Amino acid sequence: MQCDVLVIGAGFSGLMAAVTAADRNKKVAVIAEGKGNLYAAAGFIDFLGYYPRLAREPLKKTTRALQELITGEPEHPYAIAGEKTIREAFAYFSNLMAAIGYPYYGSWEQNRLLPTAVGAIAPTAMVPRTAKPHLENYPKVLVAGFQEQGDFFPFLVAENLQEQCRQFNLPTEIEAKWLELGINITTKEINSFDVALMLENKEIRERAIAQLKKVIKPGTLLVIPSVLGVYRWPEVLSSFEETLDCPVMEIPTLPPSVMGFRLAEGLLAYLQRKHVEFYWNCEIKKVDTASGECRGVTAVAVNGREIYFRARNYILATGGVLGGGIKVGVTDAEERVFNLPVHGDIRVHDEDFFANQPYAYAGLRVTPRLQPKDQQDRVLYRNVFIAGRNLYGYDPFAEKSGNGVALVTGYLAGALAARGS
Numbered sequence: 135m136q137c138d139v140l141v142i143g144a145g146f147s148g149l150m151a152a153v154t155a156a157d158r159n160k161k162v163a164v165i166a167e168g169k170g171n172l173y174a175a176a177g178f179i180d181f182l183g184y185y186p187r188l189a190r191e192p193l194k195k196t197t198r199a200l201q202e203l204i205t206g207e208p209e210h211p212y213a214i215a216g217e218k219t220i221r222e223a224f225a226y227f228s229n230l231m232a233a234i235g236y237p238y239y240g241s242w243e244q245n246r247l248l249p250t251a252v253g254a255i256a257p258t259a260m261v262p263r264t265a266k267p268h269l270e271n272y273p274k275v276l277v278a279g280f281q282e283q284g285d286f287f288p289f290l291v292a293e294n295l296q297e298q299c300r301q302f303n304l305p306t307e308i309e310a311k312w313l314e315l316g317i318n319i320t321t322k323e324i325n326s327f328d329v330a331l332m333l334e335n336k337e338i339r340e341r342a343i344a345q346l347k348k349v350i351k352p353g354t355l356l357v358i359p360s361v362l363g364v365y366r367w368p369e370v371l372s373s374f375e376e377t378l379d380c381p382v383m384e385i386p387t388l389p390p391s392v393m394g395f396r397l398a399e400g401l402l403a404y405l406q407r408k409h410v411e412f413y414w415n416c417e418i419k420k421v422d423t424a425s426g427e428c429r430g431v432t433a434v435a436v437n438g439r440e441i442y443f444r445a446r447n448y449i450l451a452t453g454g455v456l457g458g459g460i461k462v463g464v465t466d467a468e469e470r471v472f473n474l475p476v477h478g479d480i481r482v483h484d485e486d487f488f489a490n491q492p493y494a495y496a497g498l499r500v501t502p503r504l505q506p507k508d509q510q511d512r513v514l515y516r517n518v519f520i521a522g523r524n525l526y527g528y529d530p531f532a533e534k535s536g537n538g539v540a541l542v543t544g545y546l547a548g549a550l551a552a553r554g555s
Contacts, residue, residue: 135411137163139551140431140445142418142471143459145170146537147522147544148451149401153230154548155449156408164405165413165433165443170398171457176386177360177393179227179541181242181259182212183534192257192534195244209527211539214502215546223545224260231262234400236367239266242538247302249357249385251286253277253294255302257534262393264362264371264384272355272381275308278346279359282315284323285388286359295357311349316341326387327395329361333370343377352379360384360392367396413441418471427517428472447517447551450474450506451544454497454523467496469524474498474506474514477526497526504547517554521547 139155141148144166156162183192185199193199200220204213212220224242231238240246240260247255247269255269269275277295279288292310299306315329315338333339350356356374362384363370374382384393405412413433419440420432430444450471452459460476461468467476478496499507504519521543523530530536 135163135413135441136444137161137411138446139163139449139548140165140443140447141449141451141548142166142431143170143449143451143453143457143522144168144412144414145451145453145457145522145540146172146175146397147540147547148449149398149405150227150541150544151449151451151519151521151548151551152405152410153401153408154226154545155552156405156410158549158552160552162405162408163411163413163443163445165416165418165431167415167417167458169414171453172391172394172398172401174389174391175394175537177262177391177395177397178248178258178265178386179224179238179240179260179537180257180534181224181245181538183245183257185533187529187532192247193245196259197243207527209499211525211528211543212535213527214500214504215542219546220542223542226545227541228260230404231397231400234404236396236400237263239263248383249291249295249298251291251359251386251388253291253298255295255298259538262384262396264360264367264382264393267355267381267383269306269355269383270302270304272353273305273307274351274354275306275357276311276346276350276354277308277357278311278313280315280329280342280361281312282317282319282324283326283329283359283361285325288312291357291385309349311346313342313345325390326359326361326392327364327390329359330364330367330392333361334363334366339370339373343374346374346378350378350380354380356380356382357385358382359387361387362392364392364395416441421472423472423515426513426515428515431471447519447554448515449519449521449547449551450498450524451521451547452524454525457523459524460497469498472506472515472518475508477509494529494531495527498524499526503550504543517551519547519551 138160245257277292288310416433422429479492
């Protein structure tokens with residue numbers, strides 16, 4: 135198989151890289167062992183929630199913190215990309231999602247506060263239309279959940295959220311309500327994805343809305359798990375908002391994630407319209423390299439068939455340690471595709487597990503063009519570009535920067551690969 139750009143990995147950074155290259159009229163192929171982490175993720179775009187990393191208060195505005203980060207941590211992915219590329223990447227994503235029909239709201243320059251699945255308040259930068267309302271703008275909130283759903287508890291969320299609002303000095307009054315779908319379920323405990331599909335049924339949806347109408351006052355913010363439809367979410371969302379005369383905010387649930395599913399499927403559908411070819415459930419077994427370039431890769435499908443891929447440029451977006459792109463041993467780690475050197479201390483320091491752990495920063499060192507380099511700063515492969523969690527120099531959990539780094543570096547890698555080495 136021959137193409138201009140071969141993307142290895144189908145998480146958020148890989149999909150963003152593929153979209154960016156395809157939009158530059160390049161022939162793109164994606165090879166992946168699985169469908170990536172978006173289906174389990176919240177679907178929000180965190181840019182920089184906390185900085186310094188162990189700060190107790192989340193950042194409201196991020197511009198000054200970004201400048202401090204760029205100055206003080208030159209190998210952080212945001213420092214490598216630079217503010218200009220960050221602006222471009224977020225503007226590109228916003229326009230892309232509007233074109234896809236699942237618009238996102240917000241900005242990398244300012245965080246908003248949203249409830250988590252258990253009622254904690256967390257900062258994020260951009261959210262889909264179904265989570266658009268700002269919590270701090272509403273003095274009254276009703277948290278609703280479905281009794282048939284086994285992974286969401288509205289009274290627990292409301293209790294925790296009320297305490298969090300006190301800590302953040304938000305004058306918000308929060309109540310909770312159980313709803314019933316009104317259907318007989320005996321086979322299994324249903325999750326948010328099941329409920330989302332059920333609410334696409336008009337009769338079931340109207341039954342839920344009728345229960346809410348008895349207790350909610352117009353203008354109250356309705357907080358609900360991410361169940362407002364899988365494919366027909368605009369219809370479901372408008373039914374709730376227009377009938378109740380209330381804004382509605384979806385919040386994340388335990389996996390599977392409906393908001394993450396909508397984001398992933400939207401990107402995949404866009405890529406298919408761009409004639410991007412996907413090779414799922416394939417594992418790379420051999421890499422051909424010569425004269426500082428990758429010449430091709432051999433992958434094996436689940437049926438044992440070998441496929442040879444030749445491209446002008448390659449993007450490695452295999453997800454680091456959690457995505458399986460970096461294999462960790464007792465004292466060392468190895469990158470699984472190109473056998474690139476992993477930089478950083480991969481040991482867990484057990485004096486304080488929740489402290490700033492060095493292993494979180496481990497990854498691949500790169501040039502300003504995202505090309506992998508060795509400890510002496512020599513470029514290893516000119517036509518290979520690294521994106522996402524494979525990168526060295528940041529802690530996505532402590533910083534709350536995971537999808538932001540994936541977005542920015544995926545965009546940059548796709549643009550660089552389209553331009554050529």
